[in-house]
Amino acid sequence: MRKIYLFLLFTLINSLIIAQTNIINVNAPDVVGVNEPFRISYEVKGNKIPNFQRPDFINFSLLDQTTSSSSNISIINGVQSSQSFTTFNYLLKANKVGVYRISPATVTINGRTYKSNNISIKVVSSNSSSNIVPSPPSSIPGKPYNQQFQPSQQSYDSDNLIIRATASKTNVYEQEAILLTYKIYTNTRVSGFHGKLPVLDGFHIQELDPKEERQEEIINGKHYISAIWKQYLLYPQSPGNFIIPSIECEAEVVTMTKYEGPFGMTMQIPETQTKTVKTSPIDITVNKLPESDIDYNGAVGKFSIKSSINKRQVKAGDIVSIKLIVNGVGNFKLFDSPPYSFPDDFETYDCKVTENFDYSAEGHYGSKTFEYIAVPLKEGNYILPPLKFSYFDLETKSFNTLVTPSYNLYVKGNVIKQDEQSEVDEINQDIRHIKTGKISLKTDNTTHLYSFKWGVAYIVSITLFIILYIYRKKIFNTLPSTNEEKRKYINKQLLKQFQKAKLLMENDEKNEFYDEILICLNNFIQNKLNIEKELFNKEYVCKTLEYHSIDYNTIETYLSITKECESNRFSPQSSTSSLADIYKRALQIITKIDSIIK
Numbered sequence: 001m002r003k004i005y006l007f008l009l010f011t012l013i014n015s016l017i018i019a020q021t022n023i024i025n026v027n028a029p030d031v032v033g034v035n036e037p038f039r040i041s042y043e044v045k046g047n048k049i050p051n052f053q054r055p056d057f058i059n060f061s062l063l064d065q066t067t068s069s070s071s072n073i074s075i076i077n078g079v080q081s082s083q084s085f086t087t088f089n090y091l092l093k094a095n096k097v098g099v100y101r102i103s104p105a106t107v108t109i110n111g112r113t114y115k116s117n118n119i120s121i122k123v124v125s126s127n128s129s130s131n132i133v134p135s136p137p138s139s140i141p142g143k144p145y146n147q148q149f150q151p152s153q154q155s156y157d158s159d160n161l162i163i164r165a166t167a168s169k170t171n172v173y174e175q176e177a178i179l180l181t182y183k184i185y186t187n188t189r190v191s192g193f194h195g196k197l198p199v200l201d202g203f204h205i206q207e208l209d210p211k212e213e214r215q216e217e218i219i220n221g222k223h224y225i226s227a228i229w230k231q232y233l234l235y236p237q238s239p240g241n242f243i244i245p246s247i248e249c250e251a252e253v254v255t256m257t258k259y260e261g262p263f264g265m266t267m268q269i270p271e272t273q274t275k276t277v278k279t280s281p282i283d284i285t286v287n288k289l290p291e292s293d294i295d296y297n298g299a300v301g302k303f304s305i306k307s308s309i310n311k312r313q314v315k316a317g318d319i320v321s322i323k324l325i326v327n328g329v330g331n332f333k334l335f336d337s338p339p340y341s342f343p344d345d346f347e348t349y350d351c352k353v354t355e356n357f358d359y360s361a362e363g364h365y366g367s368k369t370f371e372y373i374a375v376p377l378k379e380g381n382y383i384l385p386p387l388k389f390s391y392f393d394l395e396t397k398s399f400n401t402l403v404t405p406s407y408n409l410y411v412k413g414n415v416i417k418q419d420e421q422s423e424v425d426e427i428n429q430d431i432r433h434i435k436t437g438k439i440s441l442k443t444d445n446t447t448h449l450y451s452f453k454w455g456v457a458y459i460v461s462i463t464l465f466i467i468l469y470i471y472r473k474k475i476f477n478t479l480p481s482t483n484e485e486k487r488k489y490i491n492k493q494l495l496k497q498f499q500k501a502k503l504l505m506e507n508d509e510k511n512e513f514y515d516e517i518l519i520c521l522n523n524f525i526q527n528k529l530n531i532e533k534e535l536f537n538k539e540y541v542c543k544t545l546e547y548h549s550i551d552y553n554t555i556e557t558y559l560s561i562t563k564e565c566e567s568n569r570f571s572p573q574s575s576t577s578s579l580a581d582i583y584k585r586a587l588q589i590i591t592k593i594d595s596i597i598k
Helices: 002-021 418-425 452-478 483-506 510-529 538-547 552-568 579-596
Strands: 024-027 031-033 037-045 060-076 079-094 098-102 106-109 112-115 119-124 150-154 161-167 171-173 178-186 190-195 203-207 215-219 222-236 240-244 248-260 266-278 282-287 299-309 313-315 320-330 346-348 352-360 363-376 380-384 388-393 398-403 407-412
Touching (some): 161 266, 161 282, 299 398, 320 388, 483 579, 510 579, 538 552, 552 579
Parallel strands (some): 171 282
Antiparallel strands (some): 037 079, 060 079, 178 222, 203 222, 240 282, 248 266, 299 320, 320 363
């Protein structure tokens, strides 16, 4: 019995301690902008609080103060209970940059004095931002009985969700990079954000992976959490005036709605609403490149070059390779290889191109290597001409031509081509002597059509034809005839392909696994959507999937898998997903698309 009393006493003391610590709840921002208004709220349990003592807001200016009351009513098993709250709101303005501590507020209830927690607020310049993420507002304790209340007004403003489209440049030249960014700002909980991107005719588009983490920003005195939603590099292909059109996006946002009860009690309840937000259109002016008589291959940016040759002395028939490496920043993906001509006594091959670059707001940066390959056929000393690379310099707004040095090459020996060898073999054989002497004549033993040998050939041919016809008919009967049978047949064939990928995964043959997954995934989508090989690319696939109402998560997963497989074939160390994870996601994509597109 004594243990029970001690347990009850301990529970009572613990409840009193918890109740004391929750008497005053403070809601204040962590970071504010200098000279920007912000609000601090003190919520006190109880209806009438006559002796609330606010702190001295040193280093802050008090602009306004209000007091409001609210109540929560709950009914559990037929028993009704209620709680009342009084909220003291203070509208303040920070006077200077720094970190300031606000002392606790106090209140006396039934002879007891309670204190709130200390507050530490960081004041920054209005244009700056930090990585500090504010805590979400605390919810009102208790569960209200909503049927007895009617909503009066929404306490959050309409700017709790914003999307903005920004372009790094609005006045550019042809082929000059533009960084297009779609950024989301919110001060409430958001889920299910989605929207359609505009059709941008006249631009070469490169989708990027946003690198910026979410931040806290101040806009018009209000705090927002911001994050980049989508980011693209645009390269205008022709001069003129263009408009990046407005887009609409939808999301589920949480808002606080104020309710009034029959007894004059008010309360705030979180509600989820669907909200539509729009971006503003952006005007882009694209200037035409100036006229020039140089041999120009479409490069725009800032570049430097260097060249090398594999050998200075070779034998006839050996390979000669000249490399041109272009470094810098600009439209790497869009310019062609500079023209180059070897001497006439060289057999030439197609230029080999190797790319190694990343992206920035100014465009792609890194290097692009052009390898020119030829085989000398005759002996001699040759001077291999220099390479010329011309580009439009965005800094000087003029064309610039870079030239590599020429190379001396000594070739030893000769190579005789196949057609020349035949001519040598046939020389002096075009006129022959007439044969003289005794000539013996023989009967022609050519087999006639009705001979025994021809009869055997007829029978064998007819037998083979009948066998092939029966076999073909059997195979034809096993092929699917209805759409459902065709779908099952395709799934069966894909399953066999995926079994090969699974075997490569189990054997940890990474490069072969990435290749096989790409082949399986792309073959399935190409056959399912009836896409011609000439049109098959990621951008066209995404648009076609959207047209067939495939959700954005599935499309993003497809792009993620293809990107991982393509990059991991060349740099497996950069892999962020296991082989099993990629295999599982690829199967999920095929299953999802197959269930929607019949």
